[in-house]
Amino acid sequence: MDFAFKTFERPLLAMLPLAIILVQYFSRVRFPFGLPGGLVAVASGAALAWALGVMDTGAVAAAAAEVGFQAPRFAGGELFGMIRSEYIYRFLPIIIPMGLFNVIGSLQNLESAEAAGDRYETVAPLAVNGVGSMLAAFFGSCFPTTIYIGHPGWKGIGARTGYSIMNGVFFGVIALFGCVNLINAIVPMEAGIAIVLWIGIVIAAQAYQATPREHAPAVVVGLFPAFAAWGLNLLKQGYLGAGTTLGEQAARGIPINGFAGIPALDSGFIFTSMILAAISVFLIERRFLEACLWSLAAAALSFFGVIHSFRFQGNETLPVYGWAAGWRYAFGYLCFAAIFAAFHLWRRSNRSNQPARTED
Template identity: 50%
Template sequence: MQTIDSPRWFVRRDIDGFFGLALDNFIQILVIVSLCQGVLNFPGAILYGRILPGVALSLIVGNFYYAWLAYRQGQREQRDDITALPYGINTVSLFAYVFLVMLPVKLAAIAQGMPPEQAAELAWQAGLVACLGSGLIELAGAWIGEGLRRLAPRAALLSTLGGIAVTFIAMDFLFRTFASPIVGLVPLGVILLTYFGQVRFAIPGGLLAVLLGIGLAWGTGLVGWDATSFATALEPIGVYLPRFWLGELWQGRSVLIDYLSVILPMGLFNLIGSIQNLESAEAAGDSYPSAPCLAVNGIGTIVAAVCGSCFPTTIYIGHPGWKALGARVGYSTLNGVVMALLCLSGTVGLLAYFVPIEAGMAIVLWIAIVIVAQSFTATPLRHAPAVVVGLLPAIAAWGVLVAKNALRAAGLGTPAQPFAPELIKSFQNSGMFIDGAFALEQGFIFSAMLLAGITVYIIERKFKQAALWSLAAAVLSWVGLMHSYNWAIADTIIHLGWGAGGDWAVGYCLLAILFFYAAWQTRKAKSESPEPLLNEISGPQEYSQD
């Protein structure tokens, strides 16, 4: 690569990167609109006048900063191929704060006789406080991020992302592709030809895939004109300026204590996920400093809460995918500008009306493929078994999601027919130990990283380190950050508390004892077999290079 004075702020392939990141962000915004209107019944004044302007500012903060950081990093390293970290709304926290914080607060307020409008206001305040709590945890964690990256094997960090990519990202879009094959397969083919087959089209491959998807969706009748829907999409259009909501944050402060069992794990999950994404970026060739990246991630979430949004932001999974697309610095800035305009103008619904998700899902599916591939290619070959182990908890968590959705579709998960422990016996009678899957679902980001790390240390015959990681798993299990769960009406949710995951903690402690014994046996065997004699008997040793 030819050395340069500084990278460019925008290149042609940033257009492709923009479509991928914008689609991801756009889907999150659509989910926010759908859940706030359909589940929480928030009035337009709260959704369009408070939440979406806060979302806009939080996206600007992160996207602009990570674009600037990439530009400065490129100047420092004299590179023109550096890719900004992708950034957007945290999907897991989005659902958690809607269903586990805001909805319970609203229902409890209504049950106590509060009018629905006041209950909605109270639920929104609760969401602000939960979002602020998550941001503070992320900001505080910025100072331990680099140490954790050095401590954890790369396979432990990347395999967790690979599991999330192959399940929660890839599978949904794969199902959508084959549910509408006439619309979905052609854009996917364009993406695969462009980025795997190196075929050049007259316009960027990502843009071509989106345009073909729009044309096929409208041409085949997957979407069509509806005057009522179009009028509904036009209603919220206006100008919504953000403002500070410090008083409302103070009024809802009790939520920090009442819902700490939700806020704490969400903040920690976000922190660990961001650290894993930084490691993924470094494996793809772009090394960023942990502390400022994690700090700005937390600041973006704090800005969201202070300015009206209930939804934390995060460094996104998928940096190697956007890098392989050819995106550099400009895609991040462009994404921040466009998403902010959509949120501040109320045109989210209008864009959703004309551009179906099927038009751009091929880009996101391709990015998931690249992330999973990186889990194997960016780690030593001998660590491949550890990568596979790290994929399993996310696969289990996704399987549980499918099972729960199936139960809800069958009419369970209502106040009249809530989820109950009796379900476990029914599943076991059919040969499925769903209780084990429920356990793996809770804190799967932690368990995936720890199990993969343990496997790496076993492969490297560092049994003492494997034992220490098992003890760390025992601690997390004991306090409920992994495996333990409670039953809710339509879900199984994390159960925090002293001794909450006692059975799993004991299991990990026994595993640690086993590993300490293996370490002792290894040292004993080594002391009883002098190295010169061993070499003389066994001959020269050859080691494969990864």
């Protein structure tokens, strides 16, 4: 949604590229000479920005002065020094769940690719992610690699294996030669927003298109935690812009009905989305035993604070891990499990009490 907001925040720059992207990918219209729609959109947006005089030639000159080969610097010493410091143990309860979130996100992207007709083995992509993240860390990167989201969208615009290779080469070159700021100074962000917005549209649409129609309510339920995370982020930005923090306002009492449920759904929302969607699917199919088992898993995760538990710290909400950290939510999921187990046993009893059919 952020990209949609930014598009309409600066319509003079962003709506022309958006129109080109929509014509290319919604209407499946090919541009003359086989030009890619994304390239046409970015070039048109950049040209319009310069024509309107909103770009800064001084910024281009300053960025151009930074261009030059920047050899990677080995940071293994600093890395091992950090491992021996107190910080690694202090933040380990955050590091481990974040690593799990990355793994889950990668698995979801593999599933998205399979739903789009392309099946990949699980082990090799995850292994490459892990090795890539560790190698990058030895050279100072704090960003873990993950399987890129949006496979259906990229496939829809004609991208194949070569696209990923070209991406890697392109970003490797501009990073090694310090060209990132130069590109940002020449091409406004609004020129490329439409492409990312298109990918988001395709991913959201796939959630409904690649699932049975009767499972559509489960897709909606699975979106609740994601909407909560998005809404909480808006609150944080708003309070920060107003010179205060979410923690300060929460201590005073935020006048939003059910506010405490927003950070509760935000905490561990990737897991919660999967769990709630899975429970909903099994209930739709009247598979009460499976719904019960998923509820028990949710109760265990809640009890130890992996999902739902949170605390305010400044303008952030941080997870709270530990014994009985989220016992209230665990109790709620145990109620889920009890109800579903009761219906499972009731249906099983009804089936066993039905008289056996005899053939004439």
